[in-house]
Amino acid sequence: MKLKLKVLIGAAVVGLMSAQAVAQDKKLTIAFIPGIASDPFFKAMEIGAKKKAEELGITLIWQGSASEYSPQTQLPFVDSALAQGVDALILVPTDPDSLQPSVAKAQAMNIPVITVDTTVTDQSYLTSHITGDNVDGGKQAAKTLAAQIGGKGEVFIMSGSPTGTTNVLREKGFREELTANYPDVKIVDRQYAYSQPATATSAINTALLKYPNIAGIFAIDGTSGTGALAALRNSGKVGTVKLVGYDAYKVQVDALKEGVFTALVAQQPGREAELALEYAKARITGKDADKIEKTVVIPNVVLTKENLPETEKYMYAQ
């Protein structure tokens, strides 16, 4: 009888404890709102985020506009995430000012916010801001290209659009580096692809006719890079014209192996997302919260055919 009671109490205690354990281990729900869900860069980020979420036991809500990189299309996703009462919000703000009210709203609801890749104007409430460095990427591209053409000659910039902030920053870094350290490298022209690889191809083909001495091309984004590949194959200038691209999708890494790209400046979208999730969990649970850094710049990596054995791991997941 006594024994029976003991067993019963014991069972009840164990039951209570495990119930408590369940409550403590309540799965965290974190919303991650990318700039534009359909873009391969954010796709790579998504894959990194999903893997990390699984590892950390986090329910990840990955939602974003499929069609457009703009605050108008992004705001509904942010609003609905906040309305759901997520435990944390990870955001790639499509505009530094337009998304500020959303951060204020999250603050009022006591939901931690981390920005990734881009950020908002007033960062005081942010748990952290994790980003790549586009100006540095442009500089790395300039250094690499200048070295590959032997420190002198004509180069051409194939850009994506005059309004894309990442493009503008990369171009800025590229120009600054050349002006500061490579006086004999001359930028002869710059054109825009406007998201159309074929537009980049014809612009480069035309530029190669206009400036037959072009020694190097900086293709500032994925679209420009794809167009540049075709243009060099088209005009039979593979190898003679050095081509530095940006980002490391599989297609590009394959072309690097083939020798059409001579270098790629890679970001680490997956790493950015992983760190954001780690910080979010630390901030909510308090465990390792002291390790959170307010601003983290994830460095760029330059991939070349020579260093590929060590750097191939930076190829973006897809």
Add this chain to the structure above:
Amino acid sequence: MASAPQSSRVEAGGSAERLRDLLMRQDLVLLVIFIAMIGVFSAINPRFFSLPAAANILQDFSPVVLMAIGQTFVIASKGIDLSVGSVLGLSGVVMALVIRACNEAGYDPSLTIGLGLLAAMAVGLAVGLVNGLMITYFRLVPFIATLATFGAAAGLSLVATGGVQIAGGPQAVIMLGNKAYGGAFTVPVIAVFVVIAVSWVFLAKSRFGRWTYAIGSNAFAARGSGIDVQRHLIKVYMLSGLLASLAGAFVYFRLGSGSPLSGRGGELSAIAAAVIGGVSLHGGSGKLGGTVLGALITTAVLSGLIMVGVEPNWQQIVVAALIAFAVGIQSVRGPSAGGTS
């Protein structure tokens, strides 16, 4: 059997001839603009007047002209097809996916390319069929029906690829798209010229073309004269879809990969080329020669502007001005000529 269509053709003959005279002149005007343009660009930068530059322009011209030919049929039937740019993108990535799969399965390169091409064409025909059915059986206006497929096809190409470029074709693909005969004519470019010729026969010399014009000028009368208007319109939209998918295949061959972003905005270039070429948005008119010249002018001007060093942001303004000018002279001339005869 021959008598009924015969008589309707004769009736339509009078107004068609007047229109033809008008459009003849539009052809001439365009030819003059084109030659003048080449002259100006070549004077500023002699490198513009070269075979490689021409080869380059032909590469740009081909996808635009394919879509513009489809648009010519559609607009002549008093419709519009906004889906062609998205169809270009979707058929390009479907082709890339099929070719990659076949290549990985170790199929023979020509069989691989053939299957890819068929898959692309199937995409174009399917979207065209959906457009046609929505317009005829569900009575949607063409603008709305094709706006819907425009969005759907663009979305599908992102879904199918996850937003990334699809490469992985055999080396033969790159060879086919880049090996030029006579310095400028790759196999795909030659194929485009064949398509232009066949389409010209279709529009100008066949019953298909006559019916298209008849429906565009007066669908009610066309039905009265025994034309199965619904069936014919479905065929017109399928033709437009098919041509857009060939444009997708062309871009695939050029780049050696399929991009879900390809073709964005292509519908507007196609409509611009057709309208510059003298195709009236009121339906019932339009000639293929004009459309071809329209496509040639709009693509050559971009290449030329880069050659002479016009700032990128000004390029689109210059193109816009050119469109306004080419269409402007046409409409200034149009009403007065119509009034006098």
